[in-house]
Amino acid sequence: MRSIVFQSIFVLVMPININDIYDGDIKAVARAISVVENGGTGANELIEKIYPNTGNAHRIGITGPSGAGKSTLVDKLTHLYRKSGKMVGIVAIDPTSPFTGGALLGDRLRLQELSLNKEVFFRSMANRGSRGGISRKTGEVVDILDSSGKDVVMIETVGVGQSELDIAGAADTTIVVLVPESGDEIQVMKAGLMEIADIFVLNKSDREGADLMLAHLSESLKLRSDVNWLPKIVKTSAIRNEGIEELMEAIEEHSKWLSSEDKIGSKRNLRLINRVKEIIVEELNSEFWTDERMSLLENMISDNGNNLITPYKIVEDLKKV
Ligand SMILES: Nc1nc2c(ncn2[C@@H]2O[C@H](COP(=O)(O)OP(=O)(O)OP(=O)(O)O)[C@@H](O)[C@H]2O)c(=O)[nH]1
Ligand SMILES: [Mg+2]
Structure with missing residues (x-):
């Protein structure tokens, strides 16, 4: 018997059996979609598993x-x-x-x-x-x-x-x-x-x-x-x-x-490239915006009454943090 642990993604305490998704089980599919909608590592793991299928x-x-x-x-x-x-x-x-x-x-x-x-x-x-x-x-x-x-x-x-x-x-x-x-x-x-x-x-x-x-x-x-x-x-x-x-x-x-x-092949390759690029942008974006940088940004903006600091200058300073 296959181990459920290795076949499953845990959502809170409720596991989703990957084979149930492959079988088109309505509840498993619905829960898997919720996982993806919520994002985070659970979603990444799930996509890792199902992508080959x-x-x-x-x-x-x-x-x-x-x-x-x-x-x-x-x-x-x-x-x-x-x-x-x-x-x-x-x-x-x-x-x-x-x-x-x-x-x-x-x-x-x-x-x-x-x-x-x-x-x-x-x-x-x-x-x-x-x-x-x-x-x-x-x-x-x-x-x-x-x-x-x-x-x-x-x-x-x-x-x-x-x-x-x-x-x-x-x-x-x-x-x-x-x-x-x-x-x-x-x-x-x-x-x-x-x-x-x-x-x-x-x-x-x-x-x-x-x-x-x-x-x-x-x-x-x-x-x-x-x-x-x-x-x-x-x-x-x-x-x-x-x-x-x-x-x-x-x-x-x-x-x-x-x-x-094989137009479909090149179309899907392009889709994959775009998805990878999108994930990179999202990850870099969330890595960049630390609390420290957010508060620095806010401080610089509130000190900028006379438009003396340009957006480019702010970006440079943020990158130095
Ligand atoms: N006369 C006519 N009305 C139609 C036809 N197809 C749809 N409708 C009507 O047009 C209205 C809108 O139809 P929907 O299918 O909800 O249109 P939709 O493009 O999905 O609308 P949104 O999702 O809100 O953008 C409904 O009242 C339908 O009954 C058609 O071929 N002829
Ligand atoms: Mg509609």
């Missing part, structure tokens, strides 16, 4: 404006993946939206119903307002789901500011969801969302203006400089369950393209 899941990032229908799409995709026997993991990052709070609650409940079985695991993560490590933690939560036997892991996040870039880093395939009303947003997001999308979904195509938007979108895509993979555009109406199969096919096509010529 990752690399099997296809990681799909789903981003786009608030209320575009991302959760509804995830829900419909999940049902379709289940039909083909795939195990699904879902991570929703900062799902609280001031615009669609009510609708979201409904979606969440629906997803939570799904999550009551071993085949679909849903978890929401509140990252907004937390300090640092957001993309690292997300990556680690996805690692846990990956190691727990999920074939597909979907990561949903609202595409504002930095988060869409983070999701592109964490995903193998990035889906940007837009709606017929997103015309102006496209202008704003060109630099961000346009560059990261492997697949565009034009959702709510049951609404007016869908075809015009489609034309806008194809026009904007001509601006893409990397022609290795020309992003697909898929028209959906998530609420009517239309276009979901086409979306799944587009994801499959991108996945195949990634596997050919």
Whole structure:
């Protein structure tokens, strides 16, 4: 019999059996995710153990404006993946939206119903307002789901500011969801969302203006400089369950393209490089900010009424401590 001690990570007094995580045991996976969210050495140890068992899941990032229908799409995709026997993991990052709070609650409940079985695991993560490590933690939560036997892991996040870039880093395939009303947003997001999308979904195509938007979108895509993979555009109406199969096919096509010529390998290597860099920054940062340096900083700032000490001078002095 295998020793539980060597197979387990102790969280307070409650051990998590690593094999339970690999088996997709809901409680073990949920606890492992909590460990990662809490961070610290427990989290490091856990990732050390499960990391060799990752690399099997296809990681799909789903981003786009608030209320575009991302959760509804995830829900419909999940049902379709289940039909083909795939195990699904879902991570929703900062799902609280001031615009669609009510609708979201409904979606969440629906997803939570799904999550009551071993085949679909849903978890929401509140990252907004937390300090640092957001993309690292997300990556680690996805690692846990990956190691727990999920074939597909979907990561949903609202595409504002930095988060869409983070999701592109964490995903193998990035889906940007837009709606017929997103015309102006496209202008704003060109630099961000346009560059990261492997697949565009034009959702709510049951609404007016869908075809015009489609034309806008194809026009904007001509601006893409990397022609290795020309992003697909898929028209959906998530609420009517239309276009979901086409979306799944587009994801499959991108996945195949990634596997050919080993694009997936270089993508994952880049992901690993970025994670290592992020951990280094975090560790150096926390090493640097000792109590002594913090109070020196505060003293120097409070003595700096006439702007005589420059930020560079402060940095130099802090480095001398
Ligand atoms: N007309 C129409 N409404 C839709 C469609 N898909 C989703 N909705 C509705 O749009 C609202 C927002 O949907 P969500 O799936 O919560 O959107 P979201 O992008 O996840 O929202 P956030 O997570 O808050 O950013 C809900 O009321 C959905 O029922 C669609 O294809 N057509
Ligand atoms: Mg949502």
